[in-house]
Amino acid sequence: MTIAIVTDSTSDLGPGLLAQYAIRSVPLYVLFDGKMHKDGIDITPADLFRGLKEGKKTPSTSQPSPAEFAAVYSEALETADQVLSVHISGQLSGTVGSARLAAQDFGGRVTVVDSRSVSMGLGMQALRAAQRAAEGRSVPEIVAELERVSQQADIRFTVDTLDFLKINGRIGGAAALLGGLLNIKPILVVKDGRVESGGRVRGHKKAMQDIVDHVRKYVEAHAQSGTRVAFLSTVGGEEYLREVRAGLSGVPFEDLGDHQLGAVVATHAGPGTVGATLEPVTV
Numbered sequence: 001m002t003i004a005i006v007t008d009s010t011s012d013l014g015p016g017l018l019a020q021y022a023i024r025s026v027p028l029y030v031l032f033d034g035k036m037h038k039d040g041i042d043i044t045p046a047d048l049f050r051g052l053k054e055g056k057k058t059p060s061t062s063q064p065s066p067a068e069f070a071a072v073y074s075e076a077l078e079t080a081d082q083v084l085s086v087h088i089s090g091q092l093s094g095t096v097g098s099a100r101l102a103a104q105d106f107g108g109r110v111t112v113v114d115s116r117s118v119s120m121g122l123g124m125q126a127l128r129a130a131q132r133a134a135e136g137r138s139v140p141e142i143v144a145e146l147e148r149v150s151q152q153a154d155i156r157f158t159v160d161t162l163d164f165l166k167i168n169g170r171i172g173g174a175a176a177l178l179g180g181l182l183n184i185k186p187i188l189v190v191k192d193g194r195v196e197s198g199g200r201v202r203g204h205k206k207a208m209q210d211i212v213d214h215v216r217k218y219v220e221a222h223a224q225s226g227t228r229v230a231f232l233s234t235v236g237g238e239e240y241l242r243e244v245r246a247g248l249s250g251v252p253f254e255d256l257g258d259h260q261l262g263a264v265v266a267t268h269a270g271p272g273t274v275g276a277t278l279e280p281v282t283v
Helices: 015-020 045-053 066-076 095-106 120-134 139-152 163-167 173-182 204-221 238-247 263-269
Strands: 003-008 023-026 029-032 035-038 060-062 082-087 110-114 154-158 184-191 194-202 227-233 254-260 274-280
Touching: 003 066, 003 095, 003 120, 015 023, 023 066, 023 120, 029 045, 029 263, 045 263, 060 263, 066 082, 066 095, 082 095, 082 120, 082 139, 095 110, 110 139, 120 139, 120 227, 120 254, 120 274, 139 274, 154 204, 184 204, 194 204, 204 227, 204 238, 204 274, 227 238, 238 274
Parallel strands: 003 023, 003 082, 082 110, 227 254
Antiparallel strands: 029 035, 029 060, 154 184, 154 274, 184 194, 227 274
């Protein structure tokens, strides 16, 4: 039995990894400058941030339609027996709802999974699903493993400016202003499918050190199972990411590389975002 893996563009998996693991990705949308753009196809974070600097209106995002998912499922089922479709947390987007509506028309051949995560938290689940499918695991076996991974996975990141959190309603204007004046850097985590506060520190160096310390502690706590780490950033965060990597020199983990946030996720995070996604190798 062959299983095709489908995800969406908020997985932040680049074209190379998608092709390598034969994963199909359905793009979300960014409404910006009066046009609807497909995430990762028609717009990049650099386009987005450049336009905002030029004074263009704040973008909004939306999920794919059930019809778009149905088209991808139909194509996948031409060569596969079943589809496993893994998506951004239902607490953050209606994407998984669209996927489930589409799946109803395929007679049980499509299984939809809410990753309860986003960005490389989702991306790493999609990669794991593809690996397990290639090993000949069944859909129920893969779904059970993804559920166990979801319970143990961890995303921790910080943003360079509070402005984008303010724009997208995550914090109030007064908090954003105060944070800017005091150089406060929020530490954010993904917990139970939601983005929540993980604390706050003053200054860039302490924010980078917080991420380094967190990765070290996670690796130590999962010494028996091993740890996979994928690093994430947006435009302007590349140097910050190098600082984090330097702080982790000698720490033993499976390195899944550096990944840039796509336009949909970057809309909410802003430039200069940096973080790490962690999951156990074995669960």
